Amino acid sequence: MEINLYNIYTTFFKVGTLLLGGGYVILPILQSELVEKRNWIDNDDLCEYTALSQSIPGLIAANLSIFVGYKLKRTAGALAAISGMITPAFLCIVILAKILEEVIKLKFIQGIFWGVGIGVLILIYLAIKEIWHKSVIDKYTFFVFFIVFLLSVLLKISPAILVISAIILGILRRFYLVRRSKGGVE
């Protein structure tokens, strides 16, 4: 499929429509729609954008869409992607707003909520598996993964603090590598 603004908008309209059960589901959907079906980006790009999207303010689904849109067609692509992503969400809520309270009480809706909640878990697991192969590649990256995971699950440390620490660690790592290579030359 050719990369133009119309196709970016319609692709992200589809991504936005499939985006059920919270923002993180965008990751497996982008893997399926943009990496596998359209070959617009690769898993490596997606891994980088996921890491960056979690490192900055804003909704993760919005950040990811804008990163991918920018990669495809610069600023215009970014705007096409985010518009496409939020259009289905917008339309759906405007239609549902008035009947929200009745809808939530319906038994079959409750059943669907419950089921989709479980489906989302498996999608997140699959997304983590893909991202894992691209990000955890040696002892150092495994160490970073493990520490961030533990601090986040056990101590509930805010993502912002973990991300800032990771950035500092990345800079220190480079300093260390530079010093070591200089030491080797002398």
Add this chain to the structure above:
Amino acid sequence: MIYLELFMEFFHIGLFSFGGGYATLPFLFHIAETKDWYTTKQLTDMIAVSSITPGPVGVNVATFAGYTTSGILGSIIATTSVVLPSIIIVIIISKLLEQFKHNEYVKSIIYTLKPAGCGLLAAVGVNMFLNDMSLYGIILFILLFILSCFKKLDPLVYLGVSAICGLVLCYLLPVV
């Protein structure tokens, strides 16, 4: 000036909710308590509804709050405001990345951020798993897991299968 207020509140959420996922919720509850745009009960309903409507919960609540306070125009303003900070920040970072992507420090930062991002994502997954697990939930999860080991399926298949299972189970088993 309700439009300006909507813009300020949701721009604020877009700018300060950090880490994605449910980071927006404390802000949304704060609005429920301080403004009369929606009640806490409506917000709880909204969060549940947003799991079966398209889009992230932050966008869904923004549209809902805008619509209930001031109709279509309000909903457009609130929805745009919540993603506007992302648009500005991501475009700036993308431009900087293009410029500095061969810088060794930037490479080292991204090299470290990737596994950190993966760790954060894994933590979100584990927390969600622990939050809404029941016996039937674990059985359904294991079935979907086995399915995923055999064949690579479209995300829609998992959502569809699990929605149908939930639909059937809620009539067969009152506990779900």
